[in-house]
Structures are given as structure tokens and as C-alpha cells.
Amino acid sequence: MTTTLIDSPFLRAARGEQPDHTPVWFMRQAGRSLPEYLALREGVPMLESCFRTDMVVEITLQPVRRYGVDAAIFFSDIVVPLKAIGVDLDIVPGTGPVVAEPVRRPEQLAQLRDVEPDDVTAVTDAVTALVGELGSTPLIGFAGAPFTLASYLIEGGPSRDHRLTKQMMYAEPQLWHALLGRIAAIAGQFLRLQVEAGASAVQLFDSWAGALSLADYERYVRPHSAAVLESVADLGVPRIHFGVGTGELLGSMGEAGADVVGVDWRVPLDEAVRRVGPGRSVQGNLDPTVVFAPTEVVHAEAARVIEAGRAAQGHIFNLGHGVLPATDPDALARLVDFVHAYPSA
Numbered sequence: 001m002t003t004t005l006i007d008s009p010f011l012r013a014a015r016g017e018q019p020d021h022t023p024v025w026f027m028r029q030a031g032r033s034l035p036e037y038l039a040l041r042e043g044v045p046m047l048e049s050c051f052r053t054d055m056v057v058e059i060t061l062q063p064v065r066r067y068g069v070d071a072a073i074f075f076s077d078i079v080v081p082l083k084a085i086g087v088d089l090d091i092v093p094g095t096g097p098v099v100a101e102p103v104r105r106p107e108q109l110a111q112l113r114d115v116e117p118d119d120v121t122a123v124t125d126a127v128t129a130l131v132g133e134l135g136s137t138p139l140i141g142f143a144g145a146p147f148t149l150a151s152y153l154i155e156g157g158p159s160r161d162h163r164l165t166k167q168m169m170y171a172e173p174q175l176w177h178a179l180l181g182r183i184a185a186i187a188g189q190f191l192r193l194q195v196e197a198g199a200s201a202v203q204l205f206d207s208w209a210g211a212l213s214l215a216d217y218e219r220y221v222r223p224h225s226a227a228v229l230e231s232v233a234d235l236g237v238p239r240i241h242f243g244v245g246t247g248e249l250l251g252s253m254g255e256a257g258a259d260v261v262g263v264d265w266r267v268p269l270d271e272a273v274r275r276v277g278p279g280r281s282v283q284g285n286l287d288p289t290v291v292f293a294p295t296e297v298v299h300a301e302a303a304r305v306i307e308a309g310r311a312a313q314g315h316i317f318n319l320g321h322g323v324l325p326a327t328d329p330d331a332l333a334r335l336v337d338f339v340h341a342y343p344s345a
């Protein structure tokens with residue numbers, strides 16, 4: 001029997017249904033752990049590759065071909081829409097996004113203008129081409145959430161404690177909300193353009209939200225993440241919301257308007273389901289370092305994740321964060337086969 005896109009295991013689980021097998025994909029599946037990726041990227045800077053349609057298409061397809069995962073994630077980066085509107089930033093290998101002039105004063109907000117379709121034609125052309133190539137395999141579009149993007153913009157680069165970010169949040173709440181409002185508009189526009197070009201689902205990455213208490217998350221951040229998710233609600237595609245170290249925020253992140261809540265490896269999925277509550281699916285949550293263990297250990301841990309995921313209305317198998325660069329691609333291939341062969345409930 002051939003599966004259609006709408007009945008693909010990934011989209012069924014996202015809708016809270018029970019497909020024949022647990023769908024699986026990996027955050028950061030396209031990228032540094034694949035030799036074919038490293039070969040293609042040779043000599044091409046990261047951000048340049050994100051604006052080359054042919055490279056985006058090929059890199060997005062690489063893990064789908066190799067692993068037979070149940071979804072593709074569009075090859076890009078959370079800072080791509082900012083770059084597209086002219087923010088002076090780069091992605092430095094081994095470091096991450098670096099912003100030339102960190103955003104710390106009200107007059108710097110003007111540069112955070114709306115994303116127009118013409119700014120990202122390389123990206124939307126890639127989405128359109130991919131949807132044709134992928135057939136019944138869904139393509140996930142994505143954006144960075146307001147807090148995580150704000151942290152890069154304010155700090156000027158990666159930060160362990162997010163000190164300057166929180167300083168603005170506590171000391172200048174008006175500027176804070178104006179900044180997050182601008183980022184939310186940009187993230188929402190970027191997601192909409194991807195879905196209009198054919199993406200079947202979206203994931204909003206709030207990777208660093210786990211740095212916040214629940215009270216601060218709800219006061220300073222959630223309204224802006226909710227605005228992003230609400231801005232694409234009319235498009236009818238599942239909305240996944242994920243962060244790292246967000247055990248205390250899981251319920252609240254669901255209430256921000258997610259259909260699927262991503263869970264890192266720190267909270268067992270059955271407990272995560274309890275925190276998220278009914279009416280939403282979950283995604284996760286094998287510790288990304290487990291795949292460095294012997295195959296029997298990987299299988300035992302993966303089985304634990306699948307069993308705990310049975311508490312959910314719908315479960316999409318994933319790692320608890322991105323694939324680590326040193327990961328052996330063969331270990332991920334074996335993991336996908338194991339998840340697909342695991343008996344359904």
C-alpha cells in the first residue's frame with residue numbers, strides 16, 4: 001500500500017493518531033555528521049550554502065536517502081531570515097552565529113524589518129523543489145523562537161548565562177518587548193513563506209528557553225512565541241515547539257500554541273506527557289550521546305523511549321537535541337531501522 005503525504009506516519013502522529021510504526025527523524029540530521037555533507041560544503045561558507053537553492057535541496061535530501069527517516073528538515077539556520085533582511089551576521093565554524101553589531105539600543109530595532117518574499121527566493125525555491133522530490137515524505141520548515149534569536153542578537157554570539165539578554169529583559173522591559181515583537185513578526189513571516197512554498201509542518205526552536213524560570217518565561221517570552229505560532233495557525237500544518245532543558249516549561253510551551261511539544265532527554269516521555277497534558281503530541285527524546293554506545297544499549301534505550309511515548313496521544317521519535325557532529329551515521333541508520341521495526345502498541 002502506498003502512503004500519501006497526508007497519511008504519512010509523521011503527520012499522523014503529529015495529529016495525535018497512531019500510525020503503523022513510530023515515525024522518526026533527527027534534529028540536525030542534515031549536516032556535520034555526514035561525509036557527503038562535508039564533501040559538498042567544502043569551501044562554501046555555511047550562510048552562503050543556505051542561500052544556494054541547489055545546495056539546500058541536496059543537503060536536505062542526504063539524510064532522507066541515507067536513513068529513510070519519516071521527515072526531512074529543511075537545511076537552513078535560525079539566523080537565515082535575519083541575514084536575509086540585512087542584519088550583519090555570520091556563522092563561525094565551531095562557534096555559531098556571531099552578530100557584528102549586537103542589538104542593545106532602541107534605535108537599532110529599525111533594521112529588523114519585515115521579511116518580504118523577494119528576500120528569500122533562494123529558500124522558497126528550494127522548498128518548492130524539495131516538496132516535488134520528497135513525494136510522500138513531509139518537509140519540516142523551521143524558525144528560531146524570539147528568545148533564542150534575541151539572545152544571539154543581544155549577546156552578539158553564543159552565551160552560557162544569557163546575562164546581557166536577561167539584563168535587557170529585567171531592566172528595560174519596554175525595549176525587550178519591542179525587540180521580541182519584531183523578531184516574532186520575522187519568524188512568523190519566515191515560517192509562513194516556507195509553508196506557502198509547500199512545507200508540511202513547522203518547528204519553532206527555542207533552544208535556550210530552558211535558561212528561564214517558568215514565571216519569567218510566561219511573562220517575558222511566551223506571549224511572543226505564541227504570536228509566532230498563532231500567525232501560522234490558519235495554514236493548518238502541525239506546529240512543533242522545542243527547547244533544551246525545558247522540563248519545567250513543557251506545559252507552558254504547549255500552551256504557547258504547539259500541536260507537538262519537543263522534549264529533551266532529561267524528562268522521561270511519560271512524565272513529559274503528564275506535564276504537557278492532553279490534546280498535544282510529543283517529540284523526542286533519546287539522549288544524543290546514547291548513539292555512541294554499543295548497539296544493544298542503543299536499542300534498549302530506544303525501546304524505553306518508545307514505551308514511555310505510548311503515554312502520548314501521538315509520538316514522534318527524535319533525539320533530545322541535535323545530532324552531535326562526531327556521530328557515526330551507521331549508528332543512526334541502525335536506530336531508524338530499530339524504531340521502524342519496533343512493534344506498535
Ligand SMILES: Cc1c2[nH]c(c1CCC(=O)O)Cc1[nH]c(c(CCC(=O)O)c1C)Cc1[nH]c(c(CCC(=O)O)c1C)Cc1[nH]c(c(C)c1CCC(=O)O)C2
Pocket residue numbers: 026027028029030031032046073074075076077078079091092093094095096097142148205207322
Ligand atoms: C541554536 C540553533 C542554531 N541553529 C539552529 C538552532 C536550533 C536548534 C538547536 O538547538 O540545535 C537550527 C539549525 N541549524 C541547522 C539546521 C539544519 C537542519 C537540520 O536540523 O538538519 C537547523 C535546524 C544547520 C546548521 N547550523 C550550523 C551548522 C554547522 C555549520 C557548518 O557545518 O559549517 C549547521 C549544519 C551552525 C550553527 N548555527 C547555530 C549553532 C549553535 C551552530 C553550530 C556552530 C558550530 O558548532 O559549528 C544556531
